[in-house]
Amino acid sequence: MLPSPGLIFQSVLDGVFLGFLYSLIALGLSLVFGVMGIINFAHGDFIMLGSYLVWILANGLRSDPSFMSLATVPLFFVIGAAIYMTIIRPVLGKEPLIQIAVTVGIGYVLQNFALMMFRAEPRAVQTTYLNLYLNLGVVSIHLAKLISAFLSLLIVLGVHYLLTKTWVGLAIRATAYDREVASLMGINVGKIFLLVFSLGIGLTGLAASLWMTFGQADPYIGSSFGLLTWVIIALGGLGGVSGLIASSLIVGIIQSLTMTLVSPTVSLAIPYVVFIMVLWFRPQGLFGKV
Amino acid sequence: MNPRNVITVILPALTVALIGTTIPFLVGFNQYYVLLALQSVIMASIALAWNIIGGYAGQLDLASFAYVGLGGILATMLMTEYNVTPWLGMFLGAGVSAALAFTIGFPLFRFGIKGVWYALSTAALVVILHEASIMFLGPFDYYIPFVEGWYYLRFRTWENLYYFSLVVLAFVISLNLYISRSKIGYYLKAIREDEVAAEAVGIDVRKYKLLALVTYASILGFIGYLYIVSQRTFSYNTFSGPQSVYVAIVGIVGGLGSVSGVFSAALILKIVEEYLRGFLGGVLPGLHLLLFGSLLIIVGILRPGGLSSLTDALTKKIRVRIQRWYS
Numbered sequence: 201m202l203p204s205p206g207l208i209f210q211s212v213l214d215g216v217f218l219g220f221l222y223s224l225i226a227l228g229l230s231l232v233f234g235v236m237g238i239i240n241f242a243h244g245d246f247i248m249l250g251s252y253l254v255w256i257l258a259n260g261l262r263s264d265p266s267f268m269s270l271a272t273v274p275l276f277f278v279i280g281a282a283i284y285m286t287i288i289r290p291v292l293g294k295e296p297l298i299q300i301a302v303t304v305g306i307g308y309v310l311q312n313f314a315l316m317m318f319r320a321e322p323r324a325v326q327t328t329y330l331n332l333y334l335n336l337g338v339v340s341i342h343l344a345k346l347i348s349a350f351l352s353l354l355i356v357l358g359v360h361y362l363l364t365k366t367w368v369g370l371a372i373r374a375t376a377y378d379r380e381v382a383s384l385m386g387i388n389v390g391k392i393f394l395l396v397f398s399l400g401i402g403l404t405g406l407a408a409s410l411w412m413t414f415g416q417a418d419p420y421i422g423s424s425f426g427l428l429t430w431v432i433i434a435l436g437g438l439g440g441v442s443g444l445i446a447s448s449l450i451v452g453i454i455q456s457l458t459m460t461l462v463s464p465t466v467s468l469a470i471p472y473v474v475f476i477m478v479l480w481f482r483p484q485g486l487f488g489k490v
Numbered sequence: 491m492n493p494r495n496v497i498t499v500i501l502p503a504l505t506v507a508l509i510g511t512t513i514p515f516l517v518g519f520n521q522y523y524v525l526l527a528l529q530s531v532i533m534a535s536i537a538l539a540w541n542i543i544g545g546y547a548g549q550l551d552l553a554s555f556a557y558v559g560l561g562g563i564l565a566t567m568l569m570t571e572y573n574v575t576p577w578l579g580m581f582l583g584a585g586v587s588a589a590l591a592f593t594i595g596f597p598l599f600r601f602g603i604k605g606v607w608y609a610l611s612t613a614a615l616v617v618i619l620h621e622a623s624i625m626f627l628g629p630f631d632y633y634i635p636f637v638e639g640w641y642y643l644r645f646r647t648w649e650n651l652y653y654f655s656l657v658v659l660a661f662v663i664s665l666n667l668y669i670s671r672s673k674i675g676y677y678l679k680a681i682r683e684d685e686v687a688a689e690a691v692g693i694d695v696r697k698y699k700l701l702a703l704v705t706y707a708s709i710l711g712f713i714g715y716l717y718i719v720s721q722r723t724f725s726y727n728t729f730s731g732p733q734s735v736y737v738a739i740v741g742i743v744g745g746l747g748s749v750s751g752v753f754s755a756a757l758i759l760k761i762v763e764e765y766l767r768g769f770l771g772g773v774l775p776g777l778h779l780l781l782f783g784s785l786l787i788i789v790g791i792l793r794p795g796g797l798s799s800l801t802d803a804l805t806k807k808i809r810v811r812i813q814r815w816y817s
Contacts, residue, residue, distance in 0.1 A: 239606045290791045296605035297550050301742045302790035304735055308783030311732075312776035319775070423731060427617065430610050465629075469621035472614035479607055480597045 203461060206338040211460035212453055213339055219452025220349035223356050223445045225407045225425060226432040228400035230444060231359075233433065235376040235396045238288060239299045242307035244426025246401055249310050250276060250408025251417035252318055258325040258412065265325045265412035266347070272405035280401025284394055292393070307422060314419040322416040330413050348410035353445075355406060359399075360441040372396060424468055428455075431475040495671055503664040506753070510656045514649050524648040526764055528720050531655045532713060534756035537740040538662045538749065539709040544738060545747035546675055547702040548682025549604065553594075553612035554737040556619045557587040557707040559728040562714020563623075566724060569642060570635060576643045580715045587711025588704045595703040599696045604685065613731065620729040631725045634718070644719060655716050662709060666749045678702055679747065732779070739786050744797050751798030 229243045253275075254268045287306065291299050330344035363369035374382040375392045383389045415421075428451060436447035451471050458470040510531065517523035536554060543551045561583025568574040568582065594615060598608060637644055645651060669675040677698045680688040689695050718724045744755030759782060766778040793799055 241609075287787055287791065294794070296609075297548060297742075297746075298790050298794050300550050300606060300609055301738070302787050304738070305783045305786030305790060308732075308735060308739070308786065309780050312780040312783065315776035316774045316780065424617075427610065427613055430606075431614070434607065434610070463625065465624040466621045469618045472618050475614055476594075476611050479603055479611055480601050 207460060208457070210339045211456045213341070214345065215453035215456030216449055217342075217345040217349040217452070218456060219449035220352040220356075220445070221407065221410055222428065222432055222452055223448035224352035224403060224410070226429045226436070226444055226448055227356050227359055227441075228403035228407075229429045230433050230436075231372075231396050232400040235372055236288075236292065236393050238292070238397070239296055239303065240400075241300055241303040241426060242310060242422075243400070243404065243429055244424065245307040245310040245422035246276065246279075246404040247408045247411065247425050248314060248417065248419065248422030250405045251412050251415070251421070252314055252323070253405075254409045254412040255323050255325055255417050264329045265409050266330070266351070267409075268412075269406045269409035272409050273402050274405075276405030277398045277402035280398035281394060283401070284397040288397060289393075307426065311419050311422055314422075318417075318419070320419060322418040324416045325412050342414060344413040348413055351410060352407070355403070356441060356445065359403075368395070428468070428471065431471055434475055435478055499664050499667045499671065502667060502749075503660040506663060507656045507660040510659070511653060514652065519647070519649065521648055524652055525720065526760075528648050528652040528655055530757050530760040531652065531659050532717050532720055533737075533740070533760055534753050535655070535659045535662045535713055536710060536717075536737055537744070537752050537756045538659075538666050539706050539713070540737050540741045541666055541744075541747065541749070541752050542669060542678075542709075543702045543706040544741045545745075545752065546669060546678040546682065547699055548678075548746065549699065549703070550609040550738060551612045551703070551706070552609055552731070552734050552738055553615045554710055555728065555730045555734045556612075556616045557591065557710035558714045558717050559619065559623075559724075559730075560590060560714070561587040561711025562716075562718040563627075563724055563728060564711075565715035566632075566634060566718050569637075570632075575641050576715050577641075580712050583714050584708040584712040587714070588708035591703050591707030592700070595700050599699050599703075613734075616729055616731045616734050620726055620731070623726040623729055627726050629726065631723050633723050643715070648720075651716065651719060655720075658713060658716065663749060663753070665705075665709075670747065670749065674698060674701065682746075736779075736782070739782055742796060743782075743785055743789050745795055745799055748796065748798030751796055751801070755797050 225243070225247060229240060232238050232240050232243075250272050253272055254265045257263075257268045257271060258265045283306070287302060291302050330347055332343040334341040334343060334346075361369075363372060371382070371387045372392055372395075374385065374387060375389055379389055382392075432444070432447045432451050435450060436443040454471050454474060455467050459467045462470070510527075513527050514524050517527075536558065540551065540554055543549050561580070564586055565576050565579030565583040568579040569576055594611070598611060603611065634644070638646060640650075643651065643654065669678070677688070677693045680691070680693060681695055681698060685695055718728065721728075740756050740759055741752055743759070744753070745751030762781070763778040766781070770777050789796055795802075
């Protein structure tokens with residue numbers, strides 16, 4: 201039985217919305233990887249931690265999850281700075297295996313901390329103002345997804361502007377390009393690293409509050425987010441924002457179509473199969489420079 | 491290999507196995523402790539198999555339970571569905587896991603994928619198998635129907651299976667020791683330290699990485715049946731991402747490429763896990779894993795050499811003390 205075109209269109213649309221949120225998540229990770237060369241396997245777990253925080257706050261204050269970003273972003277910025285100082289700085293420039301091991305350790309700690317505190321049941325926020333559907337005949341648009349996609353795009357473009365049009369952005373790009381020359385030019389590389397890592401973690405706080413407007417928190421979403429964002433970076437290469445958004449949309453659409461056409465249980469497997477294929481045949485990513 | 495090397499390879503493995511055989515007698519055949527010993531021996535064997543690809547070859551493989559699950563579920567289902575003896579099923583499981591590792595590893599190494607991308611593709615492999623097996627097995631736990639005897643490698647009590655897994659452990663230990671003393675081991679260590687330099691001195695990097703991967707995967711495929719029997723059940727959750735990470739934690743905390751370090755880390759972590767689970771598991775599930783994660787961070791920052799580098803430093807200190815004492 202062939203699904204109706206309306207259903208396919210609907211699931212592509214949902215995939216696009218999801219894709220924009222993924223691009224926000226992947227942005228932080230690709231900044232940390234591109235500028236500092238740090239391989240962060242715990243990125244998704246910060247989103248998991250953030251979504252539990254949003255769950256607690258939003259249910260406690262009986263308010264919309266998206267407002268909780270006002271609390272989570274600054275808090276995660278500080279947490280990011282603290283983790284950079286204590287754990288990331290000692291392993292800067294060490295071999296990949298050690299970096300991966302340390303960040304896998306962070307992820308493991310966060311995941312099991314959540315398991316310990318909140319048990320394994322999925323949790324969703326009850327009060328959200330955005331849980332409305334706009335019916336447009338063929339498709340219906342979930343307002344929460346639309347707004348989170350829009351905000352994600354806005355923030356991604358904002359960070360892009362920061363990177364390309366400001367002095368700080370110039371310093372960050374210079375550091376990414378050549379750490380030693382940048383420090384000879386009077387850029388405080390240590391401060392840039394601190395800023396980039398805190399920004400990367402801070403963005404996960406924002407992504408978590410957007411996710412909670414329609415998603416659920418459980419201890420294991422972190423590992424799936426983490427792997428998916430790495431898949432996005434592998435597909436996009438470290439070329440820039442346009443490649444990042446394009447590959448996020450591809451992953452989002454593939455995932456959403458798999459969910460509709462095949463089965464929700466394999467919604468992660470298909471993007472990973474695509475990922476392994478891309479790694480084999482185009483290691484620099486679909487949009488990366490050679 | 492000359493006879494002296496044979497002794498250095500076989501003797502430690504035999505000693506461990508012989509000490510191991512006394513444990514059921516020491517605990518008075520208490521089934522809880524024998525099962526605990528069995529699970530520790532299986533985990534130690536898995537971690538030592540990981541040591542070949544992760545420790546010697548330096549490739550952070552996060553797919554161990556893809557191979558354990560595939561080999562184990564194959565052998566178990568052959569037994570329950572077609573009454574095929576696990577003696578055959580385990581070797582078939584090893585073969586299938588090795589074939590999977592070859593299919594994944596050949597293109598990966600052919601296209602020079604290493605570091606973070608290798609780790610990611612192996613992590614993705616576990617998820618792919620996990621989700622694909624929900625399609626095939628359904629979201630159920632399978633219990634193995636009760637059958638008994640050496641034909642099925644299943645018994646009323648755990649001792650016989652424990653002795654069998656000791657044999658497997660002894661084999662894995664001696665294989666590790668053999669590799670570390672042979673040409674292959676030196677090649678793999680050279681690849682771990684600097685792949686470009688290793689290639690420059692004429693080592694076929696691709697071939698030896700693939701050899702390490704396939705060896706590791708076939709051992710895990712063989713152990714799979716033992717693992718499933720010791721857990722009493724299997725499901726799609728046997729393809730477990732967190733468990734695969736746990737294996738890598740044991741390998742790194744023990745010390746990359748150190749047989750005694752990985753072996754003792756596996757035992758110590760298992761005992762700590764069981765202790766914490768017994769006392770706090772009802773209140774705080776996941777506490778032991780949280781501690782292991784922190785341990786991994788601490789080892790990564792302070793002692794990338796792991797447990798073995800710590801004991802090396804200690805023995806050196808003691809030796810110096812003793813020498814001073816005599817002089």
